[in-house]
Amino acid sequence: MDVSTMFLTLGVGLLLGIVAITIVWYVAFSYSHMKALNALGYSKPWLAWIPFGVYYACAEAVEPEDHPVQILGSFEVPGVVFRFWWVVPLVLTVVPISFGSLITLAMSIIFSGSAYAKMYAVLYKTSEKEEQVIGCVSGFLPIVAVVKFFAMR
Secondary structure (H helix, E strand, O other): OOHHHHHHHHHHHHHHHHHHHHHHHHHHHHHHHHHHHHHOOOOOHHHHHOOOHHHHHHHHHHOOOOOOEEEOOOEEEOHHHHHOOOHHHHHHOOOOOOOHHHHHHHHHHHHHHHHHHHHHHHHOOOOHHHHHHHHHHHHHOOHHHHHHHHHOO
C-alpha cells in the first residue's frame, strides 16, 4: 500500500468515526432531553429531536406563561426572550463578527444554564438557587445535562 492510499484510508476512517460520534451524541442528547421534558409534563417532548427546538421546549416547559422570567436570580427578561434566546447565536453564525463565538457561549451559559437550573429544581425537588451552578455548567457542557437526565428516575 502506498502512502497516498494509506492517508486516504486514514482520512475516510476518521471521517466515519466523527460521523458515528456525532450521531451517537445527537441521539443521546435528544433522547435524554425528551425524557426530562416528559418528566416535567411538557406536552410537546418531541421538540427535543429538533435542533434549536429543544432550547425552546426546555424554556417553555419551566416557564410556560408569557411573563418576565428571572434569570439565575439576577435579572429578568421577557418570556419571549427566554424562549427564543437561541436565535441570536443562530444569526451570529452567518454574521462575520470576531467575538460571535464568545457571545454564543455566554448566552448558552446564561439562558440554557437558567433553563437547566429551573428544570433540575423541578425534577429533583430542590430550589432553583441550589441548582444554579450545575445549571450554568450544563449550559457550558451539555453532557452534564445528558448524564443528569439519563440518571433521573
